[in-house]
Amino acid sequence: MMAAVNQRKPSGPKHTKLSIHVVTWNVASAAPPRDLSDLLLLNNQNLNLDMYIIGLQEMNSGIISLLSDTAFEDPWSSFFMDVLSPLNFIKISHVRMQGLLLLLFAKYHHLPYIQILSTKSTPTGLYGYWGNKGGVNICLKLYGYYVSIINCHLPPHLCNNDQRLEHFDRILETQNFEGSAIPNVLDHDLILWFGDMNFRIEDFGLHFVRESITKKNFSQLWEKDQLRIAKRDDPLLREFQEGPLLFPPTYKFDKKSNNYDTSEKKRKPAWTDRILWRLKRQPHIKPLTPCLPAPYFFLSLKSYVSHMMYSISDHKPVTSTFDLELNPLMSVPLITMMPESLWTVENDMLISYSSTPDFLSSCWDWIGLYKVGMRHIYDYVSYVWAGDNQVSLSDNLNQVYINISDIPKTENEFLLCYYSNSLNSVVGISKPFKIPLRFFLKDNSLDEDEPRI
Template identity: 70%
Template sequence: MTTASLRKPSAPKGLMLSIHVVTWNVASAAPTVDLSDLLQLNNEDLNLDIYIIGLQEMNYGIISLLSDAAFEDPWSSFFMDMLSPLNLVKISQVRMQGLFLLVFAKYQHLPYIQIISTKSIPTGLYGYWGNKGGITICLKVYGYYVSIINCHLPPHMYNNDQRLEHFDRILESLTFEGYDVPNILDHDLILWFGDMNFRIEDFGLLFVQECITKKRYKELWEKDQLFIAKKQDRLLREFQEGPLLFPPTYKFDRHSNNYDTSEKKRKPAWTDRILWRLKRQPAKANPSGFLLTQKDYVSHMTYSISDHKPVTGTFDLEVGMRHINDYVSYVWVGDNQVSRGNNLNQVYINISAIPDTEEQFLLCYYSNNLHSIVGISQPFKIPSGFFLREDILSEPEPQL
């Protein structure tokens, strides 16, 4: 016999999660280089809990798409091979033609992460073609709604209005019927990144190149189309971005750090961006309840398999107590241990999963690695007249 006792929620107030976001237009290239620097694997000071990886312009020819449908795609396999030795598990992915979004999390966080939804929003050819648009994964992380969007917006200098229109269209398409928070704008955190294709207006090529050479990036910010749009658009203004202290990430000659030397000589631009939006909190809200702090926002110039350089952002996400249903825990102990507190195993279970009557039971799978329940059955009844003989219970398990 065992006895269950209800404890206070065990998720500590102010739990800190370290999140690493990657955005990269790979221009149909295969993962042929070491990505340790991109994933911050060489940084001994970082202990990352969650990886969010968004790629654009993956190879989406018919042969590639058919192959990926039958087997794990090369990029996904590559990232899994690098991250699984660090106890990181791929918890969700979504693909729409060349757009790809992956989320990895450490084992110990899996009981607290729920996959709410994955969606694709094509905006190419009036919404019928997925070469442009956005893909999203919505999670519930420690009781908080977190929406992740990877996008690829229309290119070219003159398409700025179209980019902003697609931005709004993607956002308007993200609703979550049947959940407590159906409107994405009410979610606690939106992480939005990708090849947004915003360009630098007015300045000529030579002036832009001179500013880059002399690292006078601030002079270019004022003419960056996204920087301008954030001043004018009320909704876009709510999205934050770290300072652009790295060179424009587009457009490079492949396999070099030289900006476009072709006949077109395209003007460099910060096309690859990472934005975030925290839900507005009341003035008297507990400031330590849910906070996101950006620790790093950089480009990675050493990677040259594409005409874009990858961009990463590293964040600290502080999560505090939200709702009892997200943190209810039970402690299962032997009868002779009820009054003692030594060597107890603590498990976590949502209170909504508890059977309504004493006649119902649950079958749970307990993981010794996670020290928690990781699988749970629907409530069921044991038929009357069903008994377990003590001699059967005491028999050793058969050797397979």
């Protein structure tokens, strides 16, 4: 039976349920394998996911690789976008620190309700000067709720448990936002914390641990797991929840095999790769106004498993799938795009959109035209600055035009997204639509290669 937050389900206003899949994997500098369908649950026809949160550790961080990844997309990010973008998932944020990478994907219709507030890196290697160990964080507002996502790589070796706990605290402390409207991280509605935490199994010898794994007698090993011991003694760590460890320890394996370490060191197996969460306990609060629902989160863990089939690394990947039920504190997008009112004047296509009264636009806001299946927010076909060539029809209704020569002549479906520079996020997105080929006719003449209608 998977863990669930001990709160009653909402009974009043209609609530939203999001399905979130979290991945953590120490990839040991390896390139992506050909197929990650099992890891991403792509073969589960009954699962309708809304978000992917992917954290990798020990990506190839040599100088040549880092320079290449800076100039181009790193191979892991490219792989995930290639796989997920045809399924209408868009990479909406990422942060990298040497070998640590954190990626956030969401279905495109959620974009107006996800505001990226901050991305941070906390190096803890070499006394805080080197990023081979530490944590990376994405802080966001999700339907009006504060969420922090942390991917970490803590110090290795059995004897360094105190150092691991110290780094855990240090990473958490750096997530505070001084002089900002963003609350303290411990006041966030949800913290998802995962990664190669490197906690080991104390006391038991190698033979006993391996024998217990063979017999699937994991319960004896849990009692000596350093993280579970620390949670009993540390009040803050105790607030973080974890699902039951019903899978074999995920470290250390011989690469390209399912055999635990057969090298001279013969490292003792351990559950180094973990996924934790902390939900802010919310008392029952009446809404401030009758039209707003009371804040409410209900989080349930649907699965917590390892994926033994992957052998490119000495670690096995671990995933959790969550259902998050919430009363949206934000239910109307700041911008409403209206592609149904598209029309052309000479060589221009006009786009109409409306805004809520409290939306503060910027001259650096822009509207992008995208093919359905775009990889990330900068993967536009064309764009226009929202403040350029704009016609205000009323206080909150506007039109802006895109030069039609920038638009591909295709039968593909498109989307329009309004990007707010001050909020660093998409605040409005249209439904998919097609651009009639008649829009591309000029003076009733066509190039030879252009379709005739």
